[in-house]
Amino acid sequence: MKVIFLMFLIIGMSSCASSSRVLDGATVADVKGQNLEQWNHLIGRWHGSNPIINGGTHSWLIDRFANGTYLIKFKSIHADGSIREGFEAGDWGSSGDIYFQIYRKYFKGEETISSNPSSPENYDAYYIIKLDESELEFKHARTSYTFIENKVGNDFKL
Numbered sequence: 001m002k003v004i005f006l007m008f009l010i011i012g013m014s015s016c017a018s019s020s021r022v023l024d025g026a027t028v029a030d031v032k033g034q035n036l037e038q039w040n041h042l043i044g045r046w047h048g049s050n051p052i053i054n055g056g057t058h059s060w061l062i063d064r065f066a067n068g069t070y071l072i073k074f075k076s077i078h079a080d081g082s083i084r085e086g087f088e089a090g091d092w093g094s095s096g097d098i099y100f101q102i103y104r105k106y107f108k109g110e111e112t113i114s115s116n117p118s119s120p121e122n123y124d125a126y127y128i129i130k131l132d133e134s135e136l137e138f139k140h141a142r143t144s145y146t147f148i149e150n151k152v153g154n155d156f157k158l
Contacts, residue, residue: 038094041131045156046149055079061158062149064092070101075158085158090115090122099126099138 043066049059056078063071070092076084087107093100103122106113115122126138129146136149 035095038128038131041133042092042094042099042136045152045154046136047152047156047158048147048149050147052076052078059158061152061156068093073158094128097128098141099128099136100124101126 042064044064046062046064047059048062049057052058056076058074058076060075061073065071068091070090072088074084074086074088078084088103088105089107090104091102101124103115103124105115125141126147127141128136128138130137134151136151137146139146
């Protein structure tokens with residue numbers, strides 16, 4: 001009797017390891033497919049812009065690469081006409097409705113400034129509000145700031 005029980009237990013447990021498990025109505029394969037589609041939407045060149053509190057505009061151009069790295073160019077035009085520019089590089093990824101960036105280095109002129117990987121300030125998580133082939137809207141998990149980016153061609157410049 002114990003042998004029969006053990007056989008049923010082993011058969012039952014092995015069927016749980018199948019790749020067709022159901023998670024809230026979606027199979028593991030469905031979830032993997034959705035993650036891949038989302039990843040592919042995020043790859044490419046995106047542009048965003050927000051007003052600066054005391055006047056002016058802060059714009060950015062981000063290139064997200066298929067290998068999970070990014071490069072952002074920032075340009076701030078202040079109310080007094082002064083302009084500040086910079087570049088940042090790091091890693092990005094997404095899972096479900098979460099998008100994240102890990103800041104690795106900043107470029108200022110000819111100087112490269114590496115980030116401190118033990119600083120939590122270099123890790124940002126965002127809730128994806130909207131994502132399709134042409135628009136990304138996301139909200140910073142800690143500050144609740146909302147950002148909108150539009151996909152642009154590789155020849156687009158700030």
